[in-house]
Structure formats: C-alpha cells, structure tokens
Amino acid sequence: SSGVSLHKRGYRAVGNEAPLHETMAAAMVNLARYRGRDFFWDPFCGSGTIVIEAALAALNRAPGLARKFAAQSWSCIPEDVWTQAREAARAAEFRGEYRILGTDIDSGSLAIAIANAKKAGVSKYIEFREADATRESLPCDHGVIVCNPPYGERMLEQRSAQQLMRQFGRHLRFADGWKKYIISSEPEFEHYFGMQATKKRKLYNGRLQCNVYMYF
Numbered sequence: 622s623s624g625v626s627l628h629k630r631g632y633r634a635v636g637n638e639a640p641l642h643e644t645m646a647a648a649m650v651n652l653a654r655y656r657g658r659d660f661f662w663d664p665f666c667g668s669g670t671i672v673i674e675a676a677l678a679a680l681n682r683a684p685g686l687a688r689k690f691a692a693q694s695w696s697c698i699p700e701d702v703w704t705q706a707r708e709a710a711r712a713a714e715f716r717g718e719y720r721i722l723g724t725d726i727d728s729g730s731l732a733i734a735i736a737n738a739k740k741a742g743v744s745k746y747i748e749f750r751e752a753d754a755t756r757e758s759l760p761c762d763h764g765v766i767v768c769n770p771p772y773g774e775r776m777l778e779q780r781s782a783q784q785l786m787r788q789f790g791r792h793l794r795f796a797d798g799w800k801k802y803i804i805s806s807e808p809e810f811e812h813y814f815g816m817q818a819t820k821k822r823k824l825y826n827g828r829l830q831c832n833v834y835m836y837f
Contacts, residue, residue, distance in 0.1 A: 624691030631688025632673065632741030640667065641769045641804075645826050646674040647684070652822060652833060653765050653802045655679070657719050660764030662799075664754035664789075666723030669734025669747070671767050676743035679719045683710035687742065722760055724752040755788040763798040769826075772805045783813045790814035801836040810834055 625631075628644040649671065655661055657679030663671045677684070686707060693703055725731050731749050738744040754770070770789065771782050786807065793801065794815065803814070806829050811817050818834040825831065 622690065622692040622695075624689070627685070629688070630677075630685050630741070633668065633670065633737050634740060641670050641826060643670055643674065645804075645824065646670040646769075647678070648824065649767050649769075649802055649804060649833060650674050650678050652835065653767050653800065655765055655767070657715070657717055660720045660722070660761050662722045662724070662760060662764055662766050663768045664724050664752070664757060664766065665768045665770045666725045666734055666749070667727075667730045667769070669723055669737045669749070671769065672721050672723040672734070672747050672749075673738050673741050673743055675721050675767070676719065676738070676746045677741070679715070679717070679721070679746070680743070681713060681715045682743075683707075683713075686710055719746045720760075720764075721747045722750065723747055724750045724754065724757055726751065726753050755785070755792050759796055759799065765800045765802070766793075766796075767802045769804050772807045772810075772831075779807075783807065783809075786810060786813040787815065790816060801834075803834045803836075804831050805834065806831045 628642045630643045633643065655675055655678055661672070661675045666672055692698060723734055725734070728751055731751055735744065735749055738747050771785065790813065793799070804824065804826065807813065810832070811834065816836060819837045820835040822833045822835070823830065824833055
C-alpha cells in the first residue's frame with residue numbers, strides 16, 4: 622500500500638556516505654522527548670536527517686505528508702479521502718519559534734542537508750553551520766544533543782572513529798546542562814566516550830546493530 626518504503630519520508634533526495642534511516646532518526650528524536658521546547662543540536666548532522674526529523678516533531682507534522690503512496694491509485698479508495706486526511710494533518714500542526722542547529726565539519730554534507738531541509742519544508746526552522754564537533758562551543762547552557770557520529774564500520778577507519786569519540790567525550794565532559802542521545806555500533810563506546818550512559822537502548826540501523834547511549 623505504501624509503494625516506496627515507509628521509512629522514506631519523501632524529503633531526502635540525496636544522502637551522504639552513510640545515511641541514517643528517517644524512521645531511525647525520528648525514533649531517536651522521540652527517545653529524547655523533543656517537542657520543540659529545548660535547544661536541539663546535532664553536531665554530526667551529515668545530510669540533515671536528525672535535525673529535519675526534530676523540526677517535523679516540533680511542528681507535529683505528519684510523517685510522509687508530502688510524499689505519495691501506492692494506495693492513492695486504488696479505485697476502492699475515493700480521492701477525497703486522501704485530501705481530507707492531509708487537510709486534517711495540516712490543521713493539527715503547531716507553529717512556533719524553534720532553536721534547532723545542525724553542524725558538520727564537511728561542507729559537502731552541509732550542502733546536502735540544506736537542500737534536504739528545503740525539500741522537507743523546514744529550512745526556516747533549522748540553522749546549519751560548518752563546525753568541528755570536538756571544538757565547537759556549546760550554543761547555550763541547556764539543551765539536547767542527538768547525533769549519529771561516524772563509528773568505523775562504514776565511514777571512518779575504526780581507530781579514527783574511536784579517537785573521535787574520545788575527543789568528543791572530553792569536549793562534552795562538563796556539559797551537564799545537556800541531555801545527550803548518541804547512536805553507535807561501537808561495542809566499547811562508553812569506554813572511548815569516557816562516560817557510562819544513564820541508559821541504553823538497542824536499535825538496528827538497517828541491518829547494523831547499534832545502541833543509543835543516553836546521558837541525562
């Protein structure tokens with residue numbers, strides 16, 4: 622009934638080297654209980670999937686609102702049913718000023734993220750900035766960090782990824798006002814990050830087993 626897989630929301634025309642499924646990004650935003658009130662920051666934003674899903678959550682926008690479904694061509698479903706459903710979804714949306722930041726060290730990934738956010742209709746709610754996650758100053762005293770850093774299997778050589786996590790952990794060591802939700806397939810993530818997680822949740826990014834490490 623969906624046609625194209627449901628995890629494809631319809632806004633990501635281009636992904637970077639190792640994209641996170643849109644539904645996985647949405648799950649992480651949901652785990653963080655983000656609804657638009659806090660400052661939201663993804664320091665490894667890549668093609669922008671997590672910050673785009675954060676904006677969609679803040680707006681209470683229905684998943685896949687802008688995409689088409691195979692069932693729209695079924696004669697047994699009147700066309701006005703789809704029109705009414707979309708109108709009802711739009712009527713349930715919120716409006717507000719949201720503080721959502723996506724940073725990445727790679728300018729090429731940022732260009733893709735900006736294009737994807739524009740296609741998703743949320744570009745005005747997200748600030749994108751080129752920055753090193755291990756050096757960038759915290760945007761404010763309190764907020765939530767949700768990110769998918771490189772973890773070796775697919776993007777960086779494993780030792781480089783481990784060193785990156787060590788540097789990132791040191792950078793955030795005293796960021797007590799920030800809740801952190803970090804997905805990684807590295808089994809020794811807590812060791813390299815330098816902090817034991819408050820809670821862990823096992824998830825699969827495609828076929829890759831990962832954990833979301835949560836720090837409150």
